[in-house]
Amino acid sequence: MKNLAVSVTGVGAISPLGTGMDALRTREIASRQCRLSPTEQKSAGSGLAEDLAEQGSRATFLAIAASRMALAGRGDGPLPETAGIVLGTSLPDLGALEQHRHTFDSQGGEALSPSILHFSLPLSHAGFAAVTLGLSGPIETHAEPVLAGLSAIGHAARAVAGGESELLLAGGVDSPTGLGLARPLRDALGIEPSEACAILALEPAAGTGHAVAIEGFASRFVGADVQRKAALVRAVANGDLDTVIAPESLPDPLPGAMAGAAAMACAWAALVLERRDPPPPPPGWARDLSRPGEVANRIVVFAEGPSGFAGALLMKAARR
Amino acid sequence: MEPACITGIGVVSPLGVGKERFWEALVLGQSAVESYRPEGGPYASAVAARVKGIETTSGQARGSTLAIEAARLALADAGLGPGSAAVRESGIYVGEALSNLSLWEACLDGERGGAPDVLATSAACLSRAFRLEGEAITLASGCIGGLAAIGRAARDVRNGDVRMALAGASDSTLSPFPFAVLCKAKLLSTCPIPERAGRPFDSERDMEVTAEGAAFLVLESASAARARGARRLAVVRGFGMAGDAYHFKYNKPGGLALARAARAALDDAGLGPEDVDLVLAHASGFRGSDAIEVAALGALFAGRTRPLPPVVSIKGATGQPFSAGGSLQAAAAALALERQIVPPTAHFDHADPEDPFDHVRRAIKQESEVALLTSYGYGGGKAALVITRR
Numbered sequence: 001m002k003n004l005a006v007s008v009t010g011v012g013a014i015s016p017l018g019t020g021m022d023a024l025r026t027r028e029i030a031s032r033q034c035r036l037s038p039t040e041q042k043s044a045g046s047g048l049a050e051d052l053a054e055q056g057s058r059a060t061f062l063a064i065a066a067s068r069m070a071l072a073g074r075g076d077g078p079l080p081e082t083a084g085i086v087l088g089t090s091l092p093d094l095g096a097l098e099q100h101r102h103t104f105d106s107q108g109g110e111a112l113s114p115s116i117l118h119f120s121l122p123l124s125h126a127g128f129a130a131v132t133l134g135l136s137g138p139i140e141t142h143a144e145p146v147l148a149g150l151s152a153i154g155h156a157a158r159a160v161a162g163g164e165s166e167l168l169l170a171g172g173v174d175s176p177t178g179l180g181l182a183r184p185l186r187d188a189l190g191i192e193p194s195e196a197c198a199i200l201a202l203e204p205a206a207g208t209g210h211a212v213a214i215e216g217f218a219s220r221f222v223g224a225d226v227q228r229k230a231a232l233v234r235a236v237a238n239g240d241l242d243t244v245i246a247p248e249s250l251p252d253p254l255p256g257a258m259a260g261a262a263a264m265a266c267a268w269a270a271l272v273l274e275r276r277d278p279p280p281p282p283p284g285w286a287r288d289l290s291r292p293g294e295v296a297n298r299i300v301v302f303a304e305g306p307s308g309f310a311g312a313l314l315m316k317a318a319r320r
Numbered sequence: 321m322e323p324a325c326i327t328g329i330g331v332v333s334p335l336g337v338g339k340e341r342f343w344e345a346l347v348l349g350q351s352a353v354e355s356y357r358p359e360g361g362p363y364a365s366a367v368a369a370r371v372k373g374i375e376t377t378s379g380q381a382r383g384s385t386l387a388i389e390a391a392r393l394a395l396a397d398a399g400l401g402p403g404s405a406a407v408r409e410s411g412i413y414v415g416e417a418l419s420n421l422s423l424w425e426a427c428l429d430g431e432r433g434g435a436p437d438v439l440a441t442s443a444a445c446l447s448r449a450f451r452l453e454g455e456a457i458t459l460a461s462g463c464i465g466g467l468a469a470i471g472r473a474a475r476d477v478r479n480g481d482v483r484m485a486l487a488g489a490s491d492s493t494l495s496p497f498p499f500a501v502l503c504k505a506k507l508l509s510t511c512p513i514p515e516r517a518g519r520p521f522d523s524e525r526d527m528e529v530t531a532e533g534a535a536f537l538v539l540e541s542a543s544a545a546r547a548r549g550a551r552r553l554a555v556v557r558g559f560g561m562a563g564d565a566y567h568f569k570y571n572k573p574g575g576l577a578l579a580r581a582a583r584a585a586l587d588d589a590g591l592g593p594e595d596v597d598l599v600l601a602h603a604s605g606f607r608g609s610d611a612i613e614v615a616a617l618g619a620l621f622a623g624r625t626r627p628l629p630p631v632v633s634i635k636g637a638t639g640q641p642f643s644a645g646g647s648l649q650a651a652a653a654a655l656a657l658e659r660q661i662v663p664p665t666a667h668f669d670h671a672d673p674e675d676p677f678d679h680v681r682r683a684i685k686q687e688s689e690v691a692l693l694t695s696y697g698y699g700g701g702k703a704a705l706v707i708t709r710r
Contacts, residue, residue: 110504114504220455221453
């Protein structure tokens with residue numbers, strides 16, 4: 001595994017807990033949907049030639065709004081030419097596709113909207129975020145269910161470390177609530193669907209002076225085997241390890257946000273490392289890998305998908 | 321850093337199944353575009369390019385069935401047994417743009433019912449089929465997903481994150497609902513005559529022809545390939561991406577973002593525009609985008625002292641199979657370098673007077689060491705890959 005040296009220079013997070021990093025401490029959750037006001041939703045889609053504000057999916061708005069938060073610390077200066085976005089998402093806008101399909105069945109192809117492909121595909125979120133935010137570097141969408149939120153960040157870190165980009169927005173989003181598919185998802189994942197989006201701004205570590213760094217990433221098949229999961233975590237930790245954070249470490253209903261939850265676990269790890277908060281408890285199988293009660297310096301974020309593939313990302317408190 | 325060698329090629333294309341049938345038809349300038357009139361019509365388009373002779377496995381999206389067959393061919397071409405330890409450790413990098421539309425559709429219909437199917441990407445199906453346990457990535461980046469999957473796999477092989485990877489893409493849109501969606505989006509050729517539909521670079525082109533297909537490459541580090549005595553068919557040297565932050569659907573006139581992606585890929589390979597012997601272009605016969613791609617390549621090669629390289633599109637022959645287009649381009653490039661033949665652009669008859677490139681009407685013999693591949697699509701992303709003979 002190649003050693004990475006990438007700084008986390010900004011974090012954007014939106015979930016049913018609220019908006020921004022401090023919302024992650026909230027414990028009063030009234031809904032499984034994000035608290036994004038109609039004004040915030042409209043503002044996320046503003047400035048576009050497309051009819052995004054009317055037709056864009058919620059996940060697209062969440063991705064744009066969280067990306068803006070992740071960039072907020074940079075001020076208004078121009079972004080580097082190689083600035084881009086790598087986003088993980090598990091599902092297309094199934095609610096919209098279901099409606100379009102109903103239209104097709106009842107009224108035929110001519111009645112379809114010409115913009116279905118703009119707004120219903122997994123790539124819509126990264127694509128519109130790039131157009132809205134003026135990103136002229138890589139645009140990439142990872143789609144391995146759940147894992148995508150973590151692997152987008154891991155692969156973005158590899159791209160930044162390899163010199164491909166000077167700034168990548170990387171994270172995950174899913175908005176599978178309120179669909180006929182809620183039950184199949186519940187059966188497949190054993191969790192109640194919810195929505196969330198988290199985006200990290202990643203830059204080369206040299207000279208940024210930021211508090212949190214990404215140092216390693218790997219993914220592989222682990223199935224349901226606890227030993228394999230632990231081996232993947234140990235391989236990425238490469239020695240010292242304080243704790244493991246996974247979507248299951250997050251308070252309910254966040255684990256139901258699939259790729260959004262995997263990225264949110266990374267945002268949470270960044271918060272823990274930056275503020276020196278005690279970390280949340282790791283999932284059951286990872287307890288013997290963690291040293292509870294100590295201030296965390298090295299956290300592995302672990303996420304696994306329904307197909308048995310898992311990823312692990314090493315995040316570290318950097319010297320300021 | 322070790323180069324990422326191509327040691328196996330698996331092709332499932334409308335031109336034929338298997339790399340030899342694909343290559344033979346490509347070199348002869350044949351096209352697989354034919355009449356297509358699915359249920360629920362009439363539709364604005366009446367042509368498509370289909371893969372023949374492969375039945376969709378029950379409970380699978382068609383794209384996944386095509387992917388598994390292409391991957392099986394790639395492993396066989398590399399001389400790898402499906403159950404071997406090397407294959408088990410292999411990473412799987414898959415691009416898919418629209419393929420899963422039919423899977424989601426089936427889930428909505430409740431035809432296949434079983435909940436895990438909702439989440440069964442091609443990567444998951446491939447890992448199950450070949451017991452792959454290394455890295456698994458599904459890139460739903462649209463049309464560029466095919467080139468990007470190969471580019472990402474090559475990077476990870478070069479960096480030592482994986483020793484071997486199966487990388488490619490698969491897409492299938494040939495069922496009524498996706499076809500209706502593509503027609504309504506005004507992406508498809510309305511020319512009803514198959515011989516005249518889907519004409520990359522031709523001054524009389526209208527739009528693209530939808531298609532299905534899959535292609536996978538086996539990529540190995542040079543040392544891994546050497547250790548097991550594998551043939552090196554070609555080498556993936558560089559990858560680059562860029563966006564034009566302009567429009568979700570249309571390319572920005574001038575094509576500077578695509579030129580930047582190409583320069584990034586050449587930089588990554590340690591090469592420059594001067595070194596390119598052959599371009600395998602994205603061009604799908606799309607009225608505006610083909611001209612923008614020509615402009616992008618014009619900008620890239622401005623100031624070049626050698627004659628301009630031939631710029632070929634295989635989509636006149638295969639149609640536009642979305643993300644699989646990029647992996648088919650990569651298969652074609654590797655074969656073109658291995659056999660030192662430049663295949664023609666099928667359906668290309670009328671040169672645009674402003675277009676400085678030779679788009680090749682008949683296959684030509686040419687000594688080529690370096691091929692540049694380009695790709696772009698919905699979402700504004702542009703990608704480029706550099707493949708070399710050695």
